[in-house]
Amino acid sequence: MQIRKRDVTLKFSGGGSSSVLGTCIKWYWTEPQQGNFNYSDADEMLDMCKKNNIEARGHCIFWEVDGTVQQWIKALNKDDMMAAVQNHLTGLLTRYKGKFRHYDVNNEMLHGSFYQDHLGKDIRANMFKTANQLDPSAMLFVNDYHVEDGCDTRSSPEKYIEQILDLQEQGAPVGGIGIQGHIDSPVGPVVSSALDKLGILGLPIWFTELDVSSVNEYVRGDDLEVMLREAYAHPAVDGIMLWGFWELFMSRDNAHLVDAEGELNEAGKRYLALKKEWLTRAHGHVDEQGQFAFRGFHGNYVLEIETVSKKIMKTFVVDKGDSPLVVSIDL
DSSP states (O other): OGGGEEEEEEEEESGGGOOOEEGGGSHHHHOSBTTBOOOHHHHHHHHHHHHTTOOOEEEEEEEOSGGGSOHHHHTSOHHHHHHHHHHHHHHHHHHTTTTOSEEEEEETTTTOOHHHHHHOTTHHHHHHHHHHHHOTTSEEEEEESSSSSSOOGGGOHHHHHHHHHHHHHTTOOOOEEEEOOEESSOOHHHHHHHHHHHHTTOOOEEEEEEEEOOSSHHHHHHHHHHHHHHHHHOTTEEEEEESOOBGGGOSSTTOOSBOTTSOBOHHHHHHHHHHHHTOOOOOOOOOTTSEEEEEEESEEEEEEEEOSSOEEEEEEEEOOOSSOEEEEEEO
């Protein structure tokens, strides 16, 4: 827990001193036929996220795999296709500027090459450059699958690293590494080794689509715990997103945490147990210097202060950092 915790000192003054995903931005969803736009689903999702203080990831601007590309795009000549790509970038990122924290720019480039085959090798880097110009606030990701499990020679960590370095050499502002994490039988040391290799690049790694599939929900719980602990223990991993949790809304069978009827299964119980383990609860008295010190996990905190006359609620954030964090609390 060394890499996920930080020493914190709360300094009190006054008053007497007594842990997203927007898949509906995929191009085949927002423009199924040329010029026929559908942004309503993404708008509704973002509105819901804003009301509930949930951050959203933009998944994905382009998808390189041939079978995911609309027929109308495939029918275009090179110049018209290039114009369509530019129009999609401009339309999407102008509409949602500042609203998505992350974008998966061109999904699964280790497993497909539609745009590169039709528009040339520069197109991938140019997608990143243009996206960055249109929304400099968003972190831009590569995103692919089977990178962490050693099951696919096309997407080994070494090939992913080579692809990222190639994009960077062309000037692409790659801000993060997305590992989808659709897992069947994880081997902890294999996952850890892949993260070690990717971590050399110095970019934040996110598990962007984590789900674990097993017919036996107890095995599923064990496998999910392996993945979560490996990710949580690795200093290069900045975040984890589950690829669904409810049985009726899962892309893979036998990967849910909550049954169709709303009952938590064993995998779901394991997830909540880990979440509880990784929460910080500290209590005590403020010392004579008006301070209270503790060591806690990174994240958002709710602070409850009880004085003789009243109860006060405050919030603060513990970010990453090697040095102790001092938080001033004005009562």
